[in-house]
Amino acid sequence: MLRFLPLVLILAACGPEPRYLIDTPVEAGSARLRVATLEVREVSLPAYAEASEILQEDADGALTQVDNALWADDPTRAVTLAIAEQINRGSTATVAPEPWPLEEDAQAAVHVSVSRMVALNNGTLKLAGQYGISSYDRVVRERIESFDIVVPMTGEGPTAIARAAGAAVSQLAERIMASLS
Numbered sequence: 001m002l003r004f005l006p007l008v009l010i011l012a013a014c015g016p017e018p019r020y021l022i023d024t025p026v027e028a029g030s031a032r033l034r035v036a037t038l039e040v041r042e043v044s045l046p047a048y049a050e051a052s053e054i055l056q057e058d059a060d061g062a063l064t065q066v067d068n069a070l071w072a073d074d075p076t077r078a079v080t081l082a083i084a085e086q087i088n089r090g091s092t093a094t095v096a097p098e099p100w101p102l103e104e105d106a107q108a109a110v111h112v113s114v115s116r117m118v119a120l121n122n123g124t125l126k127l128a129g130q131y132g133i134s135s136y137d138r139v140v141r142e143r144i145e146s147f148d149i150v151v152p153m154t155g156e157g158p159t160a161i162a163r164a165a166g167a168a169v170s171q172l173a174e175r176i177m178a179s180l181s
Contacts, residue, residue, distance in 0.1 A: 020158050022082060035093055054071060054119075079114075123152060128146075
């Protein structure tokens with residue numbers, strides 16, 4: 001019986017890695033937007049943030065993988081959906097990610113380009129970049145806005161990083177809603 005112990009230990013070590021969601025806090029509201037329909041274009045993330053591995057900045061500033069931790073969904077898809085869902089829940093507009101599912105075009109679109117999405121070694125998560133509002137029929141003024149969001153991580157490890165990422169994306173969605181109000 002003991003001769004199988006090494007095999008059992010090896011197989012146990014090969015178990016699936018835990019996966020974590022970029023989940024925004026559920027906040028319902030009724031912010032009145034100047035558009036009735038809004039398309040959220042696919043979010044552009046830096047290459048390191050697009051990876052399935054959860055990364056954190058170490059003391060030397062290098063980004064290293066958090067042991068045994070992966071994102072549960074493709075980060076680009078997860079962030080795009082989280083922004084669309086948060087604006088849809090929190091506003092009067094009908095909001096969906098691209099491709100726009102309705103026959104008639106959306107009145108406006110938001111294009112998000114993230115330059116930094118990283119868990120820093122000081123216990124915060126930084127989400128920075130810019131978003132652009134485009135309006136096919138000039139329903140709202142087109143513009144580009146910068147954002148630099150820093151969220152404290154409560155605790156350490158992948159759970160804290162995932163919660164902070166969700167909170168940062170939620171703050172970004174709130175800023176987009178405010179700019180369309």
